[in-house]
Amino acid sequence: MKAVRFARRVLNLSRMASTDGIGSLRRAARRATRRARARAVLSAVMRLLPIPLAYGVAALTLVKLLRLAPHAQRPLCLVGLVPLLAFGWGVARAWFRKRPSWSGSLALDEFHSLHDRVTTALAFGAVPEAERSPLMQAAIEDGIALSGSLDPARAVPIRVPRESALVGLLVVGLLGLSVLEVRTYHRSEAPPAFEPMLMTADDLELFRDVAKELQAKNDDPNALAAVHRFNQLIEDIAQHRLDRHEVFQRMGELERDLKENVDLDQDARDEGLKGLARELEKSGLTKPAAAALDEKRLADAEKALRELAEKLKRKTDRPSAAELDKLRQALQKASRSNEERLRSIEERRRELFEEQKSLLKKKAEKADAGVPPDAKIADNERRLEHLDRERRGAERSQQQMSELDKQLAQAARDLMRDAGESARDLEQGAQDINRMAKQESSEAQKRELLRKLQEMRELMRQQGKGGKDQLQRLMKFGERARGQSGGDQGKGSGQGEGQGQNGGKPGALRLGRGSGGVEIPIGVAKTESTGSGSGKPGDQPGGDSQANGQHWGTGHDPNLSGNASDLKGNTHDVTAAGADTGQGEASSQIIYGAADRGFVGRGYKNVFTEYHTVAEQALSQDEIPSGYRFYVRRYFQLIRPRD
């Protein structure tokens, strides 16, 4: 078949055939039929293609939006076969649909307005020649005569179907979706606004006072540094430089440092003193000192050593040679006790380290056979850590005791030559113990600071729970505690030299104190004044005065007549005070008064001190949960007397 077609093409038989009458009509008709079929298929494609494309767009949208995993996409793909099959079936149906044999020729007739001449000619051409009538033959010839003018391409144009716009749109959409990356935008949270840690002025003052007090008591540089840091922290809070997180962080750092130093120092010193006590106990002469050291009564130990030194200095009633020898040996051993202890620890540690090293080596070399259990290694590690801590303690103890050890060793050496010399060495040892006692006092202050830090942390924690309302309540409370109840504004106004009025909520009746004036209380009771007014003007400016009332008046009354007082006269300052009869207000009256006047005044201070002492004793002696302790202490902090 192919060969025949090839021959026809080479010999140009097809062109020749086109001129052979009815054949050319048939070819034109077939071509028109093919074009009609192609047009139908194209139309079917464009009509049906939107179905799988639309499905594809929908499925892809789902995949992109829901970020479906490949296994989750499989059902979509399977369902997608349905529109694909529908498309394929529709196109195949359009291609294979049976069409009447005259469809192509009819299209030609229609296009060229030939009144079916071509179709009729073809139809009659199919009739055997013998059966053709003359009119049939004439019709055939009529049709053939038209063959040259037939144009199947124009008769059956293949136009782009209208649906192609939709198809194009869907294809573009599909491509767009396939390259589209759906990004999920996470809204990054804005950095939190800086919210300074707030503390009431009252509390700030409290902690400032604490810092001031600790600073005054201490001369240890370490303790002073800690107090300075604490003070700085309070000031930073007061200046609103720190937020809550920073405050807690700094408190934590300070607390950690304080705790570590305090614990280490105390432990090291206790260990050192115990070692000394053990050795000194061996001599009858140093037994009192040993007992005091063992019980950490450093003052007694110092006293006992000074007494021993006096005894050694005395010409008479001196200890016997045997006693002195025992004393010398005890002093010698005592001086070396810390060193011995450190050496022992070092030796144990070295042995343990070697053992650990060996175990680890074995474990590395033989992973399977003869492997020492991991428990052993872990136990050794724990012991090593313990020894390390011990070693650090011993070193610290040695550092702290080094002076005392030196003095005791010198005393032992001198005792062999001259008891007097030894006595001086013991006195110096006693001084060293005194130094250690002072150091212990400093550590007590550190502990106190630590406690205050813990209180402050708890206070802030509580305050954080209560929020701003609680802070405002505390601020109001602080004002009332100072005797500045709402609405009491100072009315101070300079009305003349030495006549400043009492501002704020005054206590007892008092005269104002002018510059250079004297304070003359009128009351004769033990507590002359229970108010806070001390003759100073109020904090707020006077309501109807031009002066703000913050300072003493310095001007002159322009309405004054006569001469000013002669202050250069022979006057002398006198302070007049009533006799203290010991009969003042009852405690209950003072407490009731405090609710109205604020926590000010000497009477209130006395009552507070009395009650506070009892409370502190109860706190230290009774079994009280730490949580309750805070509230008790906080309560007394809040009602503490204000200056």
Added chain:
Amino acid sequence: MAEADQAREEVSEFQKQVGALREEIGRVIVGNRDAIDGVLSCMLASSHALLEGVPGLGKTMLVRTLAGVLGLEFSRIQFTPDLMPADIIGTVVLDEGANGAKNLEFRRGPIFANIVLADEVNRATPKTQSALLEAMQEHRVTVGRTTHVIEEPYFVLATQNPLEMEGTYPLPEAQLDRFFYKLEVPFPTRDELHAIIDRTTTEQHAEVRRIASREQILRMQALVRKVPVARHVQDYAIRVLQATHPNAEEAPELVKRFVRTGGSPRGVQAMLLGAKIRALFDGRFAAAIDDVKATALPALRHRVLLSFEGEAEGIASDRIISEILKKLPASKE
């Protein structure tokens, strides 16, 4: 080849003859080209036509002119309710001869003519109508025991007035089916009216000439029957006819809703014969689909019977046939 040439000549002659007839008729009848062609088609198909139109549109004039042009015997019967069959067929009378012998003689009625105009056929009783329709179908009349053959060509043109329905006897469907075409005579246009007035209200009277002889008409009728019809045209005509039936596959929605009964096989015969005649009118050798389309309306409009719903909705059968032609593709895929 010679036969083909001869056929070509015959067709050409036919076309010329028809052209001459048209021209001559056109001298008397103004406009109404479709009606003239329809009447000619009916005559060439050896069949009959039913003309419907309001009075005064020239129906009678058309038939009279046609008869004059063709040189054929013409008779006109005005149908009335009291018209009896014998009035149109003829009757047997007692006739006394010259020798005094008395014989029963059949006197032919007006139906025995080449061209018969049955004016207002729906005014006669069904009995009389039946007598006419039998003659139309059989081309013969039986009176007593004697059958009288009507001379060919025989062509009946019946008219009816669509407006005056009171006191009329509408033709039954079976009788309507015997008419080849039902032609509607439209009202003339303004120009046509001008022409009509000019021709009928002056002294000038157009005289028609005899253009064709009886033999020529018979030859033309014979040629019509020879025109071949290709399969696809016949197929289309059949599909059109089938589509007039409400239960047919290709029937449009309008047919399904408003048609009670579709056309009979006479309908497709009329369509194809009409198509052949139309092809000859155009000088073509075979009928085409366009010819079928053109003849569908006159051939089917009186054969498609509307349902009660269709009647109530005022649906015209022409609309239904036009819908079929519009919806039905030339070739069924």
